Amino acid sequence: MQYETKFCVNCATPLQWIVTAEDSGDVSRLRCPACGWTHWGNPTPVLAAVVENDDGQVLLARNALWQEGVFGLITGFMEAGESPEAGITREVLEETGLRAKALRLIGCWEFLRMNQVLIAYHVRVHGKPGDVRLSPELADYQWKTAQQAQCWPAGTGYALAEWIKSKGEPVRFGAFRPGQNPEPDPAKWPVRYWDEDGRFVVAPALD
Incomplete structure (x- = not known):
């Protein structure tokens, strides 16, 4: 709200x-x-995690307020006094019971409808797939391989797409919810690299 x-x-x-x-x-x-x-x-910083286990699977979870069949990434608000890295490590532990052992920044995307900026990390975790212990905010979860996972055309979906691409697999998009546009925004996907140097992306045009 x-x-x-x-x-x-x-x-x-x-x-x-x-x-x-x-x-x-x-x-x-x-x-x-x-x-x-x-x-x-000002936009609120929200942290998102592409959680990967030792079997190379990504964790998708369903918020308790979402309809059946809708799954997304683990997300949460960054708290005052913590770094994004500490925040996403805390969120993964609180939401799933899994402990992070390594992480890297994937990218940042806006979520204008909620006036948020999403900061997404690839998080490697300890434990087996059955070790997940969901918080009360989450109702269900599933593990997907890079071949099985389908992305959605919104900030966290683009983060998942980057993870799938890093695995050398083709990226597939679909609607997050029935009736929504399944096509990715061409300004956001695929990421356009500047001068073939992966450290840079093309700067957005300003009005």
């Missing part, structure tokens, strides 16, 4: 849409007319 900020967190005055000059020019934002506090509405 999304909540709207209506009052100044500093003095509790009702916020108003006020135009003020910023680095990019005049910008209208929710601001406090009494003390000048600005509600920036």
Whole structure:
């Protein structure tokens, strides 16, 4: 559920849409007319994990609020005072009971509908497939090989696609839920590398 900020967190005055000059020019934002506090509405960092076991399988889980048959990656909010690496290690342990032994950054994607930025990691874990102990937030799980896994055209789906590609397998996309668009965004997939150097990607165009 999304909540709207209506009052100044500093003095509790009702916020108003006020135009003020910023680095990019005049910008209208929710601001406090009494003390000048600005509600920036910055995206919330969310961590996502492509969890892989020693058998080369990826863990997909179904949130307890999702309909049957819908599975995704392990995700969670980064907490104050922790690094993304510490945060994703904590989230994997809390959500699955599995301990991470190695991880690497896959990439970052926006999730505009929820005003979030997704930071995705490839996480190798200790234990066997049957060692999963789901948190109350998750209702079910399944292990898939890179050949079996199907991606979805959203941030976490692109992270899964990068993992499948790293395994040398063809990437398949489908709708996350029935009725949704199954096609990936051509601006996000496949990743366009700059000058054939994998450390760079093409910069987005600005309006």
